[in-house]
Amino acid sequence: MFQGMNFAPAQLPGELEALRREVREFLNAETDWHPNSDFNAGASPEFSKRFAAKGWIGMTWPKAYGGGGRSFLERYVITEELLAAGAPVGCHWIADRQSGPLLLKFGTEAQKQAFLPGIISGESFYSIGMSEPDTGSDLASIRTSAVQVPGGWCLNGSKIWTSNAHLNHFMVTLVRTAPATDNRHEGMSQFIVPIHADGVTVRGIDNLAGEQDFNQIFFDDVFIPDDHVVGEPGNGWAQVMSELAYERSGPERFLSAFRVLAEFGKSLQNGATESQARLYGQLVAHLVVLRRMSISIASLLEEGLMPDTEAALIKDLGNSYERLVPEVVRLYLPGQVPKGLAQALEECVLHAPSFTLRGGTREILRGMIARGLGLR
Numbered sequence: 001m002f003q004g005m006n007f008a009p010a011q012l013p014g015e016l017e018a019l020r021r022e023v024r025e026f027l028n029a030e031t032d033w034h035p036n037s038d039f040n041a042g043a044s045p046e047f048s049k050r051f052a053a054k055g056w057i058g059m060t061w062p063k064a065y066g067g068g069g070r071s072f073l074e075r076y077v078i079t080e081e082l083l084a085a086g087a088p089v090g091c092h093w094i095a096d097r098q099s100g101p102l103l104l105k106f107g108t109e110a111q112k113q114a115f116l117p118g119i120i121s122g123e124s125f126y127s128i129g130m131s132e133p134d135t136g137s138d139l140a141s142i143r144t145s146a147v148q149v150p151g152g153w154c155l156n157g158s159k160i161w162t163s164n165a166h167l168n169h170f171m172v173t174l175v176r177t178a179p180a181t182d183n184r185h186e187g188m189s190q191f192i193v194p195i196h197a198d199g200v201t202v203r204g205i206d207n208l209a210g211e212q213d214f215n216q217i218f219f220d221d222v223f224i225p226d227d228h229v230v231g232e233p234g235n236g237w238a239q240v241m242s243e244l245a246y247e248r249s250g251p252e253r254f255l256s257a258f259r260v261l262a263e264f265g266k267s268l269q270n271g272a273t274e275s276q277a278r279l280y281g282q283l284v285a286h287l288v289v290l291r292r293m294s295i296s297i298a299s300l301l302e303e304g305l306m307p308d309t310e311a312a313l314i315k316d317l318g319n320s321y322e323r324l325v326p327e328v329v330r331l332y333l334p335g336q337v338p339k340g341l342a343q344a345l346e347e348c349v350l351h352a353p354s355f356t357l358r359g360g361t362r363e364i365l366r367g368m369i370a371r372g373l374g375l376r
Contacts, residue, residue: 005310005372009292010299016077023081026054035086035259041213041351043090043164045125051089052122057096061104065116072302076251076295083255084262090164090213095119095126097250099172102190102243106231115170115192129159129173129193129217130240137361139240140184144219145176146191152225153177155191155199158218161358165202165215171195172243174236188236192228193219209350242306254290254318256355257325260348261287263341267334276332283325290318309372316365319356326352 030050036042051057060075061067082089100119103111118124135141144157155175162171171193178187195202199222204212231239261283268276294314300307326348333341356362370376 005313006300006305006307007293007296007310008299010296012073012077012295016074019074020077020081023056023078024085026051027081027085027087030087033088036088036347041090041209041211041347042086042088043167043213044088045091045122045167047088048092048125049122051087052092052120057092057122058100058116058120061100061116061120065104065112066120067116072298073295076298080251080255083252084258086259091125091167092119092122094128094163094168095124098128098243099126099170102172102230102239105242106190106235106239108227110227111192111230118169124170125164125168127162127165127168127171127195127215127217129162129171129175131159131161133158133160133216137364139174140237142174142176142188144173146189146224147177149223152223153191153229155193155219155222155224158216160205160214160216162202162215162217163213163358165195165217166204166212168195171217172230174240177233177236185237187234188240189233190230190236190239191224192230193222193224197222199223207351208353209347241308244308244311251291251294253315254287254294254321257322257348257352258287259344260325260329260341263338263344264329267338267341272334273332276334279328279332283328286321290314290321294318309369312365312368312372316362316369319362322355323352 030047033042033044033047048057055068056078058066059068059070059078060072061069063069096119100116103115107115115124119126129144130139130142132142132144135143142157144155144159146153146155148154155173157175159171159173165171173191173193174188175191176187177189180187193200195217199220201218201220203216203218205214205216206212207214261280265280265284268280272280293310297307297310297314300310326345330345330349367376
């Protein structure tokens with residue numbers, strides 16, 4: 001137990017091993033995708049629909065909206081298996097992890113009825129509209145704005161680093177709906193923006209791997225009806241902070257480099273030097289500690305708590321770990337590098353720079369942790 005934080009010991013119930021086996025059987029039967037070394041890099045609408053047919057999207061949501069009414073710990077098991085397998089989860093990931101929970105917490109009944117079923121069926125995919133050009137990590141400095149017009153709002157501006165927006169249908173977007181004051185967090189609202197609406201332009205951005213999973217989105221006089229406002233106008237900042245707690249606490253914050261670790265372990269099965277064995281043991285032990293902390297947070301979510309500070313700490317520690325894995329493994333490669341390890345390492349090295357940026361940089365996270373502990 002950290003002072004000011006709650007990492008009470010928690011374990012996954014033994015009966016969840018049956019669910020784990022079921023997920024593995026499902027993934028082993030899937031043959032039309034290549035395992036990725038970063039959960040954000042693989043996206044397949046077809047896979048997401050087959051996955052949804054198993055009842056594994058929105059599985060913790062109320063049955064009244066088509067959800068599974070299951071536990072956060074069950075979802076945790078499924079998430080682990082998806083990440084370990086390198087499954088192409090990019091299409092449904094954001095909607096399942098945070099857009100749906102945001103609507104459950106702040107959305108109107110009409111919004112829940114209108115938007116949640118499509119997410120649960122694996123037919124509606126969502127992006128995050130937070131970051132903007134020239135704002136860096138200062139989310140409070142956003143300039144995308146909306147003004148009221150008859151029946152809704154007129155939206156103008158731009159968002160950037162919107163993963164898989166070229167494949168998605170909606171984006172929950174943070175915009176300024178009132179002029180900035182001394183309190184920079186006031187006057188913001190969240191909109192559900194249809195990505196294919198008139199006035200919306202999606203422009204791909206190449207990443208280091210030559211892929212276009214990132215995008216910049218432009219809004220030119222886009223009409224947003226009143227029933228697409230999430231929560232209360234002006235409450236956007238508080239809602240975004242709640243949303244980010246879901247984004248920062250999951251196992252994806254330390255399993256992005258898991259394939260590198262797994263392939264490195266396989267390469268050592270026929271003999272390892274003392275230094276290779278020591279490194280592998282250290283990395284596995286590090287992973288086990290992060291996993292236990294993350295499971296503790298999942299148990300808090302199961303109790304209805306919102307562990308914002310703990311989630312920020314997990315993300316900071318986890319991102320540092322998944323940046324470390326490819327950096328050190330490449331220094332201890334076996335004499336003849338197996339194809340699987342070489343491919344996983346090459347892909348991970350190209351994606352790794354984004355690990356400590358998405359969902360909040362290290363500096364932002366450490367500021368949040370300090371505030372949560374009363375240190376600033």
